[in-house]
Amino acid sequence: MANNKFILWLKDITINDVPLVGGKNASLGEMVNFLAPQGVQIPNGFVVTADAYRYFLQNSKVKGGKESLENFIKSTLKNLNTKNLKELSKKGKLVREAIKEAKFPVEIEKAIKTSYYQLEKLYNQKNVDVAVRSSATAEDLPGASFAGEQETYLHIKGADEVVKAVQAVMASLFTDRSISYRADKGFDHTKVAISAGVQKMVRSDLGCSGVMFSLDTDSGFKDVVLINGSWGLGEMIVQGEVTPDEFLVFKKTEAIIDKKLGIKDKKMIYTLERGIKATKIVKTSQKERNNFILSDEEIIKLARWGVLIEKHYSEKNKKWVPMDMEWAKDGKTGELYIVQARPETVQANRDFSKIIEYERIGNGKVITKGYSVGFKIASGKSRVILNVKNINSFKAGEILITDMTDPDWEPIMKTAAAIVTNKGGRTSHAAIVSRELGIPCIVGTENATRLIKTGDIITVDTTGAEGLVLKGAVKFKFTERDVKNLPTPKVKIMVNIATPDTAFQKSFLPVSGVGLAREEFIIAGDIGIHPMTLINFSNLKDKKLKKIIEEKTRGWGNKEEFYIDKLAYGIAKIGAAFFPKDVIVRFSDFKTNEYRSLIGGDIYEPKEENPMIGWRGASRYYHPNFSPAFILEVKAIKKVREEMKINNIIPMIPFCRTVEEGKKVVEIMEKYGLKRTKENGLKIYVMCEIPSNVILANDFLDVFDGMSIGSNDLTQLTVGIDRDGNDLIKKITNENDEAVKNLIRQVISVCKARKKYIGICGQAPSDYPDFAEFLMKEGIESMSLNPDSVIKTILNLSEK
Numbered sequence: 053m054a055n056n057k058f059i060l061w062l063k064d065i066t067i068n069d070v071p072l073v074g075g076k077n078a079s080l081g082e083m084v085n086f087l088a089p090q091g092v093q094i095p096n097g098f099v100v101t102a103d104a105y106r107y108f109l110q111n112s113k114v115k116g117g118k119e120s121l122e123n124f125i126k127s128t129l130k131n132l133n134t135k136n137l138k139e140l141s142k143k144g145k146l147v148r149e150a151i152k153e154a155k156f157p158v159e160i161e162k163a164i165k166t167s168y169y170q171l172e173k174l175y176n177q178k179n180v181d182v183a184v185r186s187s188a189t190a191e192d193l194p195g196a197s198f199a200g201e202q203e204t205y206l207h208i209k210g211a212d213e214v215v216k217a218v219q220a221v222m223a224s225l226f227t228d229r230s231i232s233y234r235a236d237k238g239f240d241h242t243k244v245a246i247s248a249g250v251q252k253m254v255r256s257d258l259g260c261s262g263v264m265f266s267l268d269t270d271s272g273f274k275d276v277v278l279i280n281g282s283w284g285l286g287e288m289i290v291q292g293e294v295t296p297d298e299f300l301v302f303k304k305t306e307a308i309i310d311k312k313l314g315i316k317d318k319k320m321i322y323t324l325e326r327g328i329k330a331t332k333i334v335k336t337s338q339k340e341r342n343n344f345i346l347s348d349e350e351i352i353k354l355a356r357w358g359v360l361i362e363k364h365y366s367e368k369n370k371k372w373v374p375m376d377m378e379w380a381k382d383g384k385t386g387e388l389y390i391v392q393a394r395p396e397t398v399q400a401n402r403d404f405s406k407i408i409e410y411e412r413i414g415n416g417k418v419i420t421k422g423y424s425v426g427f428k429i430a431s432g433k434s435r436v437i438l439n440v441k442n443i444n445s446f447k448a449g450e451i452l453i454t455d456m457t458d459p460d461w462e463p464i465m466k467t468a469a470a471i472v473t474n475k476g477g478r479t480s481h482a483a484i485v486s487r488e489l490g491i492p493c494i495v496g497t498e499n500a501t502r503l504i505k506t507g508d509i510i511t512v513d514t515t516g517a518e519g520l521v522l523k524g525a526v527k528f529k530f531t532e533r534d535v536k537n538l539p540t541p542k543v544k545i546m547v548n549i550a551t552p553d554t555a556f557q558k559s560f561l562p563v564s565g566v567g568l569a570r571e572e573f574i575i576a577g578d579i580g581i582h583p584m585t586l587i588n589f590s591n592l593k594d595k596k597l598k599k600i601i602e603e604k605t606r607g608w609g610n611k612e613e614f615y616i617d618k619l620a621y622g623i624a625k626i627g628a629a630f631f632p633k634d635v636i637v638r639f640s641d642f643k644t645n646e647y648r649s650l651i652g653g654d655i656y657e658p659k660e661e662n663p664m665i666g667w668r669g670a671s672r673y674y675h676p677n678f679s680p681a682f683i684l685e686v687k688a689i690k691k692v693r694e695e696m697k698i699n700n701i702i703p704m705i706p707f708c709r710t711v712e713e714g715k716k717v718v719e720i721m722e723k724y725g726l727k728r729t730k731e732n733g734l735k736i737y738v739m740c741e742i743p744s745n746v747i748l749a750n751d752f753l754d755v756f757d758g759m760s761i762g763s764n765d766l767t768q769l770t771v772g773i774d775r776d777g778n779d780l781i782k783k784i785t786n787e788n789d790e791a792v793k794n795l796i797r798q799v800i801s802v803c804k805a806r807k808k809y810i811g812i813c814g815q816a817p818s819d820y821p822d823f824a825e826f827l828m829k830e831g832i833e834s835m836s837l838n839p840d841s842v843i844k845t846i847l848n849l850s851e852k
Contacts, residue, residue: 258383567836669707
């Protein structure tokens with residue numbers, strides 16, 4: 053066979069060559085040909101083809117025997133039961149050792165060495181560093197990613213070492229996990245071949261590396277690019293050894309809409325030794341732990357590449373093809389590279405018209421928390437396994453509790469009810485495989501294996517951004533809804549969004565935008581520190597408090613910028629999820645007791661007997677004791693609308709008692725950049741939740757562009773029932789009280805007459821179907837509902 057059948061250079065390969073070079077290498081060739089001209093950087097290299105692999109198996113004998121490798125593999129794996137882990141391990145090892153020990157064909161060895169010398173000349177470097185990557189012919193296909201099933205060898209130097217690495221890659225087609233995965237997916241072992249890509253090594257050991265997805269991996273939301281990364285080689289992320297930095301970029305405006313600093317306490321680097329296993333793990337420096345791995349410019353550059361790659365593959369396939377990519381930054385040159393790209397296989401074929409919502413209806417003691425993967429709930433018996441050698445003890449339907457996983461764990465992962473790990477981020481091996489399997493997973497708990505014992509009955513809840521492991525079998529329910537062909541009611545239906553991390557998932561609901569996004573959830577969840585404590589940080593005397601704040605604000609030197617950025621990211625995620633539909637964002641409406649619960653809050657907040665009608669809402673914003681904090685909120689909205697260009701955000705003022713208060717707040721907003729002009733289209737709404745807002749509606753509408761009814765507070769202040777009060781008075785009346793309804797009729801009428809927005813974002817239409825009917829009859833412009841009430845309210849109102 054001619055050498056050119058054994059070797060192909062990346063420039064001579066396209067995606068059509070999967071049968072010859074495997075999915076991974078075909079994709080690299082495709083990018084070199086079509087995306088490199090558009091600026092995407094891919095390291096050069098060559099491929100040892102599947103033809104070479106087949107030639108090797110057919111023409112080489114088992115060491116010390118007469119049987120060909122091909123026949124030995126067939127006979128060894130015949131009738132193999134992959135569920136029998138001992139048999140799988142024994143036979144897999146026999147095959148791998150046979151391939152490694154067999155004499156490699158001279159003609160293939162010569163072809164590899166000749167190509168390696170050409171690569172040396174190309175880069176003008178003797179003993180050029182290369183990565184030798186596996187690429188199977190049944191890889192990266194819809195429904196079967198084979199991600200991580202075969203081996204990759206890094207930092208290989210010298211022609212002889214490259215040949216050894218190629219032979220080892222070929223043997224890795226028969227790791228236990230690969231054999232098991234092929235059997236599960238229905239692939240014949242003898243019909244799948246493997247190629248080896250030999251690529252110029254990017255010195256990410258001196259820089260950083262990671263993964264990138266052209267969608268949100270958990271929700272399937274299409275309009276973002278998710279980037280994860282850590283210092284050194286990317287294996288640390290996949291193995292779950294570190295929690296990586298995470299970045300989110302909104303495709304439509306090329307804006308960074310989230311940045312999370314990971315726990316990057318170690319990294320994998322190369323050693324000075326030569327050979328296949330020339331890596332070691334070292335601790336990172338304090339500076340590395342406290343800084344993001346990429347600059348904003350680099351984040352945007354990678355995201356642009358991700359969009360280009362997705363666009364190319366989508367156009368080629370004439371359908372949306374989200375992509376799963378690996379990137380690396382060379383620490384010597386500072387250059388970024390894409391080193392792999394494959395189709396994402398979990399969300400690509402999902403039917404987004406079907407919405408399944410899990411809801412926990414019971415409570416349990418929280419044992420531990422971590423990062424959520426999957427938006428599901430599962431209960432069962434736990435099984436703590438710390439070493440992959442002990443996976444035989446695992447029983448189907450149990451919840452796997454471990455430190456971290458790698459592809460060797462996959463034979464039992466597919467039978468687990470849920471998975472909980474100590475380590476890892478949202479793109480670790482455990483997270484990736486759990487998504488593919490459709491099971492709930494919590495990663496990065498840090499302490500699960502210490503707090504949970506084998507045999508414990510637990511519940512794993514991943515419905516929120518923070519995954520919870522709860523004691524006992526907590527009750528839950530799930531509902532599947534079809535949003536196709538829903539009727540259209542005579543009123544605009546919007547949705548209330550609690551936390552930014554659920555916004556992408558809720559964006560698939562058939563709504564006209566967000567009627568209420570509360571800043572409080574972002575402040576409490578993502579920030580956790582009283583804004584005045586951050587503003588006055590340099591004057592703090594309490595060293596313990598300062599240390600706590602320093603830890604929470606790692607990655608940000610300026611404490612005020614931390615507050616602005618974190619608040620802006622939360623708002624931006626909600627705005628991006630529903631872009632370009634209206635997203636009404638209410639400025640903070642914490643009461644004094646709620647502000648006191650934030651770090652440093654007791655320094656700045658008075659104690660009130662009844663905070664519900666105390667120092668809250670607009671009354672805080674212009675008061676000298678709080679106005680510096682409100683200015684930070686204004687700057688956050690300005691950042692989202694102007695810098696991020698997510699201009700569908702409409703700010704709203706809560707609990708504005710008087711018209712004069714409204715004017716003072718708008719004046720501050722204008723002073724710090726939120727001035728309404730014809731060009732920017734900015735609108736400012738006010739909550740209608742105090743009787744004075746109704747009585748003086750015309751005067752308030754002289755200041756504001758519309759109103760949103762807060763039915764909870766309006767009811768409280770109309771009929772004199774504290775909404776947080778006890779059951780002795782709570783049951784006397786509710787929003788259906790005629791006095792409350794009269795006020796609502798009145799304000800709807802005034803707003804319509806003034807041609808200004810009038811909606812409702814309070815709880816009432818979600819809780820009382822007859823109240824929703826009343827609102828529609830009165831001609832309200834929009835109703836914003838809790839997510840679980842959207843479908844049933846649409847169906848109910850459409851019948852009226």
